[in-house]
Amino acid sequence: MAKILIKGGRVISPAQKLDKTCDVLIEKGKIAAIGKGLDDKGAKVIDAAGKIVTPGLVDIHVHLRDPGLEYKEDIASGTLSAVTGGFTSVACMPNTQPVNDNQTVTSYILNKAAQEGHCRVFPIASITKGLKGESLTGMGELKELGVTAVSDDGKPVSNPQLMRRAMEYAKPFGLTIVSHAEDLDLVDSGVMNEGPVSTELGLKGITWVSEDSATAREVMLAECTGANLHVAHVSTKGSIDIVRQAKKRGVSVTCEVAPHHFTLTDEAVRGYKTNAKMNPPLRSAEDMEAVRQGISDGTVDAIATDHAPHHIDEKNVEFNIAMNGIVGLETALPLSLQLVEDGVIDLPKAIALLTSGPAAALNLPVGQLEEGSDADIAIIDTELEWTVDAQKLASKSKNTPFDGWKMKGAAVCTIVAGKIAYQR
Amino acid sequence: MSFQHKHVLGIEQMTKEDIQIILDTADSFKEINSREIKKVPTLRGKTIINAFFEASTRTRLSFEIAGKRLSADTVNISGSTSSVVKGETLEDTAKNIEAMAPDIIVIRHGHSGAPHYLSERVGCSVVNAGDGAHEHPSQALLDLMTMREHKGSIDGLEVAIVGDITHSRVARSDIYALTRMGAKVRLCGPGTMMPIGIELLGNVEVFTDIREAIEGADVVMMLRIQMERQSNILLPSLREYARFYGLNPTNLKLAKPDAIVMHPGPMNRGVEISSAVADGGQNVILDQVENGVATRMALLYLVSGVESMQTND
Amino acid sequence: MAKTETAILDKAGIARAITRIAHEILEQNKGGERLALVGIRTGGDHLATLLQARIQEIEGTEVPLGAVDITMYRDDLASRGNLPIGKTNIPFHLDGKQVILVDDVLYTGRTIRSAMDALMDFGRPSTIQLAVLIDRGHRELPIRADYVGRNVPTAREEDIAVIFDDELNPVEVRLVKP
Numbered sequence A: 001m002a003k004i005l006i007k008g009g010r011v012i013s014p015a016q017k018l019d020k021t022c023d024v025l026i027e028k029g030k031i032a033a034i035g036k037g038l039d040d041k042g043a044k045v046i047d048a049a050g051k052i053v054t055p056g057l058v059d060i061h062v063h064l065r066d067p068g069l070e071y072k073e074d075i076a077s078g079t080l081s082a083v084t085g086g087f088t089s090v091a092c093m094p095n096t097q098p099v100n101d102n103q104t105v106t107s108y109i110l111n112k113a114a115q116e117g118h119c120r121v122f123p124i125a126s127i128t129k130g131l132k133g134e135s136l137t138g139m140g141e142l143k144e145l146g147v148t149a150v151s152d153d154g155k156p157v158s159n160p161q162l163m164r165r166a167m168e169y170a171k172p173f174g175l176t177i178v179s180h181a182e183d184l185d186l187v188d189s190g191v192m193n194e195g196p197v198s199t200e201l202g203l204k205g206i207t208w209v210s211e212d213s214a215t216a217r218e219v220m221l222a223e224c225t226g227a228n229l230h231v232a233h234v235s236t237k238g239s240i241d242i243v244r245q246a247k248k249r250g251v252s253v254t255c256e257v258a259p260h261h262f263t264l265t266d267e268a269v270r271g272y273k274t275n276a277k278m279n280p281p282l283r284s285a286e287d288m289e290a291v292r293q294g295i296s297d298g299t300v301d302a303i304a305t306d307h308a309p310h311h312i313d314e315k316n317v318e319f320n321i322a323m324n325g326i327v328g329l330e331t332a333l334p335l336s337l338q339l340v341e342d343g344v345i346d347l348p349k350a351i352a353l354l355t356s357g358p359a360a361a362l363n364l365p366v367g368q369l370e371e372g373s374d375a376d377i378a379i380i381d382t383e384l385e386w387t388v389d390a391q392k393l394a395s396k397s398k399n400t401p402f403d404g405w406k407m408k409g410a411a412v413c414t415i416v417a418g419k420i421a422y423q424r
Numbered sequence B: 001m002s003f004q005h006k007h008v009l010g011i012e013q014m015t016k017e018d019i020q021i022i023l024d025t026a027d028s029f030k031e032i033n034s035r036e037i038k039k040v041p042t043l044r045g046k047t048i049i050n051a052f053f054e055a056s057t058r059t060r061l062s063f064e065i066a067g068k069r070l071s072a073d074t075v076n077i078s079g080s081t082s083s084v085v086k087g088e089t090l091e092d093t094a095k096n097i098e099a100m101a102p103d104i105i106v107i108r109h110g111h112s113g114a115p116h117y118l119s120e121r122v123g124c125s126v127v128n129a130g131d132g133a134h135e136h137p138s139q140a141l142l143d144l145m146t147m148r149e150h151k152g153s154i155d156g157l158e159v160a161i162v163g164d165i166t167h168s169r170v171a172r173s174d175i176y177a178l179t180r181m182g183a184k185v186r187l188c189g190p191g192t193m194m195p196i197g198i199e200l201l202g203n204v205e206v207f208t209d210i211r212e213a214i215e216g217a218d219v220v221m222m223l224r225i226q227m228e229r230q231s232n233i234l235l236p237s238l239r240e241y242a243r244f245y246g247l248n249p250t251n252l253k254l255a256k257p258d259a260i261v262m263h264p265g266p267m268n269r270g271v272e273i274s275s276a277v278a279d280g281g282q283n284v285i286l287d288q289v290e291n292g293v294a295t296r297m298a299l300l301y302l303v304s305g306v307e308s309m310q311t312n313d
Numbered sequence C: 001m002a003k004t005e006t007a008i009l010d011k012a013g014i015a016r017a018i019t020r021i022a023h024e025i026l027e028q029n030k031g032g033e034r035l036a037l038v039g040i041r042t043g044g045d046h047l048a049t050l051l052q053a054r055i056q057e058i059e060g061t062e063v064p065l066g067a068v069d070i071t072m073y074r075d076d077l078a079s080r081g082n083l084p085i086g087k088t089n090i091p092f093h094l095d096g097k098q099v100i101l102v103d104d105v106l107y108t109g110r111t112i113r114s115a116m117d118a119l120m121d122f123g124r125p126s127t128i129q130l131a132v133l134i135d136r137g138h139r140e141l142p143i144r145a146d147y148v149g150r151n152v153p154t155a156r157e158e159d160i161a162v163i164f165d166d167e168l169n170p171v172e173v174r175l176v177k178p
Helices: A075-084 A103-114 A139-144 A160-173 A197-200 A209-226 A237-248 A257-265 A283-294 A332-341 A349-353 A356-361 B016-035 B058-069 B090-099 B113-117 B137-152 B169-180 B210-214 B227-231 B239-243 B283-310 C009-027 C044-059 C110-120
Strands: A003-013 A017-025 A030-035 A045-046 A052-053 A055-062 A087-092 A121-122 A149-151 A174-180 A230-233 A251-256 A377-387 A406-416 A421-422 B045-051 B074-076 B105-109 B124-129 B158-162 B182-188 B204-207 B219-222 B260-261 C004-009 C035-040 C064-066 C098-107 C127-135 C146-153 C159-164 C171-175
Touching: A003 A160, A003 A349, A003 A377, A017 B090, A030 A160, A030 A257, A045 C004, A052 A055, A052 A349, A055 A075, A055 A332, A055 A349, A055 A356, A075 A087, A075 A103, A075 A406, A075 A421, A087 A406, A087 B158, A087 C110, A087 C127, A103 A139, A103 C004, A139 A160, A160 A174, A160 A209, A160 A332, A160 A406, A209 A230, A209 A237, A237 A251, A251 A257, A251 A283, A251 A356, A251 A406, A257 A332, A257 B090, A332 A349, A332 A406, A349 A356, A377 C098, A406 B090, B016 B137, B016 B169, B016 B283, B045 B058, B045 B090, B058 B074, B058 B105, B058 B137, B058 B283, B058 C146, B090 B105, B090 B113, B105 B283, B105 C004, B113 B124, B124 B137, B124 B283, B137 B169, B137 B219, B137 B260, B158 B169, B158 B210, B169 B182, B182 B210, B204 B210, B260 B283, C004 C009, C009 C127, C035 C044, C035 C110, C044 C064, C044 C098, C044 C127, C044 C171, C064 C110, C098 C110, C098 C159
Parallel strands: A003 A045, A003 A052, A055 A087, A087 A121, A149 A174, A174 A230, A230 A251, B045 B074, B045 B105, B105 B124, B158 B182, B158 B219, B182 B204, B219 B260, C035 C064, C035 C098, C098 C127, C127 C146
Antiparallel strands: A003 A017, A017 A030, A052 A377, A377 A406, A406 A421, C004 C171, C159 C171
């Protein structure tokens, strides 16, 4: 395998507390050396002067839609979208058809990712069989295949006793419970955040209580069982605070936020824009501020996209019946860098939220940049200005509310296991 | 100033001048409805499709009569006969309707934003005849026309709107229209039917006691309680609703002596309005229905004109 | 380019023309028993009011007076857009009446065609006659006036303006050249 020398970039790896301008030498798929003035003999040289060199980005909340919903996305297109956005690892949610609740589906995903994938894929299995919220998935066997986390994402585990048992069962296997915290009775038939905008548009609202009450329950159950809880896509002021307080008490809880929740508010729904429809919904400005506060004060462990591809036919309909979710892999990096621009966090912190933070939350062996580790690297030009063109996204689906947005910052080269997977 | 809206999607997009033009035009058209020959050739050769994807009798009838009195060819499609039940998307339905080259599509739809959706996908004018819990602009305009007839001016009026505000498109359109024309709106309804932030839509004050809402009002507008929502958990019983939020001769006395009583219909007698009030001297409910035709004639006329002005430019 | 305006009829001249037309109408219709006046908005309605007063002075009877707005009956709405629609007010039965349609300026004849269509929707007059203050020619339809205040030969690009004061009395007729 070819040697690659990444020359003269600012190398940032929060896991190693590394932040210096130097070279990175890749050999045999591994990081061979990090240092100044490394020998470039026989190596392909990538000039990274003025750019930053980071561990490959890690997205722990992606819907690859494969198997079963390949018309929206498949493992090849989803992972291509990932490397285009600077990601070298994605964790994919189990709400496929069939549901990833057994070794067959997990193996299928792993095999297909090995054959067609452009980056690493870590399947997340379901908590309950068929996502039905009735009985536990065979987590032990799935652990043997490398699964590190379980989730019924897309749906909450409504029955609290079942969630408690899931936590108790998952804990000895070292599996993290990824919670989609939502009280469906409170959601009712809501389609957007409940507030003045939903009132004005005449759309049925979803109260923040539906998320907060469920988050509180999950945190208490984690506290009770000692399980590792990761709260997915936190979107409200209250939920951020519940996680903040739980962490103070020593509860084993982590959480992630999605770029759209720290970038947009429910105002984006105006005009009945179906690409502003997701679950959890875009919230109020106050919630968005609280999410940013949570990022700033360390409550938030990870930025995760909740990349949710949908076919145009599923979005080009009346708002009420449009599917929830947006694609996010190719816009997450610049939106996260905007937090640096806005003074919410510094650059190393932003990189941590996209690398070591998410890797640690799901206990994934990635997000590192040190000698001997796998050569998963993103070379990022933080100054590169570009405009989002939904039709040109690598993802099969084009459902983004950021179409036409002017972005600053992009991955110019993504290296997975020592091979260049994407170059801008 | 002239009317420049190709589509009538809601009152929200309208200025005071727009509303004024519509009301004045409606005033002029109203005279036709009392003629022996109730038809003028104004929109001769125009095709209007009344696409009603949600059950409606009076609004559809009113739009149909309005179109016919202006000599337009009106065609109705309704939820039960449309392709919607066959699983066709609204976009495909819209494209198919458009292929038949109508000049105006009047749409009633259960989903908020459906007229907006349609207007982005067809070339002809779109007139909203009620979408979900969003807006019902022609209803608000006929309400204002009726208030203006009885009160001389909208400016300075105190208008109480009582009922299920959450699910009411009429309330939203009325709030916009009344506020723009200088009236003050008092809203009252059960706690389960008063949406967050409704007071931000205009000059609105929210009341929990119907007596306070009505006291000194110039206009009392009662909204229909949807009987079909009773399976829901919004109200304990219609009896209790009638007792706390219904209009009866006793609480109507709290309004100004010359206050008028309005209702967008159809009424649930004995629920939101007692028969004594519904048939009493202060009710102007049938005036509303009559003005509905003139208002809709005005809307159809005005949007037709915008289209031709744009083609000429 | 500045427009030039020439006065072609003053207040007294207009009054004389109205008086003459009133006499002609009465003579033609053998008194005023079944007469009715309908002015075309706006301009003709003001003149019709004057004619009504003049006829009352001469004959002592009050002739029924109405006004018609022809916007709804125009044949050029497609190109003119949504012109403001004025009120039509004909507070009497037209059936069997000898209706005098009154307008300020007769030009292409299209306004008169629209006004006649409107009148027909209100009933069946026994006759419709046309009285105008100015006939400026350039007819596009087979229409002529029965009573004319003054014939004024004009070019198409010229315009005739009838000026009314605040009390809606005509004070001057001007020929406007571009």
